Amino acid sequence: MDLVVNGTEHSVELDPRTTLLDALRDHLGLTGAKKGCDHGQCGACTVLLDGRRVNSCLILTVTLSESEITTIEGVDHPVQEKFLEHDGFQCGYCTPGQICSAVGMLDEAAKGWPSAVGDPELTDAEIRERMSGNLCRCGAYPNMVPAIREAAGR
Template identity: 60%
Template sequence: MSSDHLTRRGLLQGSAALAAASPVAAQAQAAAVATPRRNGGSAMMPVELTVNGREVHLQLDPRTSLLDTLREHLHLTGTKKGCDHGQCGACTVIVEGRRINSCLTLAVMHDGESITTIEGLGTPDKLHPMQKAFIVHDGYQCGYCTPGQICSAVAVLDEIKAGIPSHATTELNDVSLNDAELRERMSGNICRCAAYPNIIAAMRDVAGEKVA
């Protein structure tokens, strides 16, 4: 074999040497070393959230859902993982005043935002009015969906108060509080125990409406 024959190994070694000599490559290598990685996966990213009034600073895999961040990293297990596909509403939390399914969004997408979970609505010693109403009207049975139901119910009343229409709204200029509106807006929160009439009664109670 001639001495000037270029082997695959030689080509790779030469390319690596040239890359290492490049200032751009050196900067990229330094950044890779400085950025922690989880088991060779995606680079971790800094995320700052205000959760239930408390600022938290985290280093997260950018693929981490907001639900897993709350449960696994912040140990706020009141927010439940039900279907993990955005179909049951058990993971509903309030972000910047709007209710969302936390299983369908990434934590990094909410950097700098304010999040309220069921733990932030009230405490055992000082319950939120919606929590009290759920107890009074038996708005739960097994209780698994209840944190999401309550967070969603709180946000729904705020939506109606702000005049935000739904598919059940008949007059866009006059968003009224009625059972059809409440049922439509709460339809994304599934209760396998079928406590729906009691949930509606609890919401009407909090809204100051007469409960039949």
């Protein structure tokens, strides 16, 4: 099947069981998206599918057609610089997922999508809630929050 990843079209032959995460890592050599839990519970595998953040470990690649996938290798966004500036990581394993998730989340917030917190502005509480699908075992959250806040222009 054909897959468009980071603007490049790839032709791959896959077992129907292959998740998008495994297709990216094992067949296309794009190892930025990480396999943490492989059950949709940690967010390390987050990529953008037609601009929306998703868990690539729970998507069967065979279900994708005419979709554009963006992985961390294809992301060029101010939130990356802000993560460096604020030291928003320790070991770095969750970082590609955090960045992709933040890019998707900032777009959702800009569209006016609500969250469970219900603040009108993208407060720190909003950022924490909206990013709760991405776990960081090192606990680098306190530095990620200002990085994302500044990337949002606040």
